[in-house]
Amino acid sequence: MYFDYKGCCNTKVNTCIIFFKGAIKLKEKLTIGEMAKLRGMTTETLRHYDRINLFKPQYIDSHSGYRYYSIFQYEVLGTIKELRQLGMSTDEIKDYFNERNFSKSLDILKAKHADLVSKLNELTDLEENIREKIVYLDHVARETELQTVMFRELGRRKLITLNEKINNNLELCYGVIRLENMLAEKTPILASNRLGILIQEADLRTKRFEEPSVIFVVAKSKEKIPKQYQRIVPAGLFACIRYNGELLWNRSESLSKIFDYLDEGGYQITGDALQIMHVDITITDKPNEITFEIQVPVQKV
Incomplete structure (x- = not known):
């Protein structure tokens, strides 16, 4: 039987829609190619499902040995396809079809939904972090002035610190790793x-x-860090200077410039200074592009 228009499968009769050059042929038994085309899948995917006993052809021709699917298997294959789109593994899908009932299926779908929400939240955090880094690096690209003292009003900041002094680059490497492991966010301090x-x-x-x-x-x-690892830097006025180079400790020249400037302007320091890794080795291999910023809290005498 042929039709010149598109229709849908009718489960009340042993028929199915197959497209041939614009026409439609209805039949119950389908070859692997026909079933794959009908469901928008590859024949290799169906062969794989057959090999792992997830979805097998319903008929085997006793003479030719050819294997055929039934059109009435369409709903099972459609469910498998949907569950795969939800991120379920083939083993999870096997369990879904094992002794199915309403309560079991609902519980599995609820668990998968919770998993998807968790992953979506992770992706949202990741996107936010990357977006902020791009904005920050675009801002850095427009700033080229080095070894110049400038005053900036900076807001209150909460620091996470191990409260351990770093003596060399080896200790710095391990310190960074330990700090990163304390953070729940994704790609937290890259760039x-x-x-x-x-x-x-x-x-x-x-x-x-x-x-x-x-x-x-x-x-x-959003970070929940034990209080013993927290430190608050109050908002206020900071004398800032940027310099480039590979070594964290090559800051004497820059700090001397800040203190000369403060002495001339009648300012005094009010607390610990912060030395920020402005552009680091996560972004560039060129030593002259690695940049630090020193921020010294000050007030007018």
């Missing part, structure tokens, strides 16, 4: 201005600019 070290006020006042320093990362508001 951002959130990682840095604290230069103690006592070392600043005695001009011991290259003393070991405490490493930190600026926390986001």
Whole structure:
């Protein structure tokens, strides 16, 4: 039987729609190619489902040995396709079809939905982090001035710190890893201005600019970190300077410029300074592109 228009499968009769050059042929038994085409799948996918006993042809021709699907299997295959789109593994789908009932199917779908919501939240956080980093790096690309002291009003910040001083690059590597492992967010400090070290006020006042320093990362508001690892930097006025180079501790020249500027302008420091990794090795291999920013809290005398 042929029709010149598109229709749909009729489960009340042993018929099925197959497209041939614009016409439609209805039949019950389908070859693997016909079933694959009908469901928008590949024949290899159906062969794989057959091999793992997930979805097998219903008929085997006793003479030719050819295997055929029944059109009445269409709904099972459609369900498999939908569950795969939901991210379920073939083993999970097998379990879904094993002794199915309403309550079991509902529970499985609820669990999968919760999993998808969790993954969606992770992707949302990831997108937010990447978007913020792109905005930040675009801003950095427009700023080229180095070794110039400038005053900036900066807001209150919550730092996460191990409260341990870093003496060398080896300790720095392990410190960064430990800080990252404390954060729940995805790609937390890659290519951002959130990682840095604290230069103690006592070392600043005695001009011991290259003393070991405490490493930190600026926390986001959603982070839940034990209080012993938190430190608050109050909002206020900061004298800032940027310099480039590979080494974290090569800051004496920049700090000396800040203090000369403060002395001339009648300012005094009010706390520990922050040295932020402005552009680091996650972004570039070129030493002259690696940039640090020193932020010293100050007030007018």
